[in-house]
Amino acid sequence: MTQTTMDFEYNGKEYSLAYTINVLKRLDKSGLLAAIANGERPLTMTEDLFAAAFEANHSNVSNRIREEIFRELEDVSEDGSLLECLLEMINEVREEMSPKGNAKWRMSRG
């Protein structure tokens, strides 16, 4: 299994956005992740998460270009909104890095 990425082409260049543990730590330090966890919805939340996702594979892309691309992206996607996809990617990092035990468990729904 490989990490989930957000892939697109812009101006003839392929982009593959992803998060690393380091990027998420920086986002957390900025207070954004805590705000989201508390149910707050800062205005620039989606844009900030999107710009941060460049750090893993395209850290040399300037903020101006990141903003440009963000404005150009279509809002609708078959996978859900842009924010949903970014949050899913963040959640995946948290899930994957959490240590897991060996005891099997399951849910029994009546």
Next chain:
Amino acid sequence: MEDESGLDSPSNVKLLTFAEMADELCPYYMSMGVPYNEYWHGDYTQLKFYTEAYRLQLEHENYSAWLQGAYVYEAVCAVSPILHAFAKSGTRPLPYLKEAYGMKADKTNAGATEAKTEKEIQEIQALNASAKFASFMTQWNKRFESEGGGASGTDD
């Protein structure tokens, strides 16, 4: 009366932010062989493979330790006849194992598979069957001859 489950008492659970959790987990994963840069900047989906590899490694080490214990036990058992104070003079220790555990079984298995292919086995089975048939026919003929001899004698 105090509730034993502790639900009513204040929680001792430490709430970690993502940054704190990542910092805490870094040495944990480094102890499993994940390089520092790989942990912070690499593909986080590899972490579970490192964890599994580490678990397997521990299993191997545990098995090696068990095996070493078994060999020590064998050695102590082998010298035990001369270890007690009242051993008769001339008592000798038992010989230690000639080979390591599992080597003999592996050799015999390998020998068995090397010796006979499926075609050879079929040929042997065919030979056995023809030999059995020949022996049965010989016995049958002998019986027939003896019965025939007797019958001819009475007919006369």
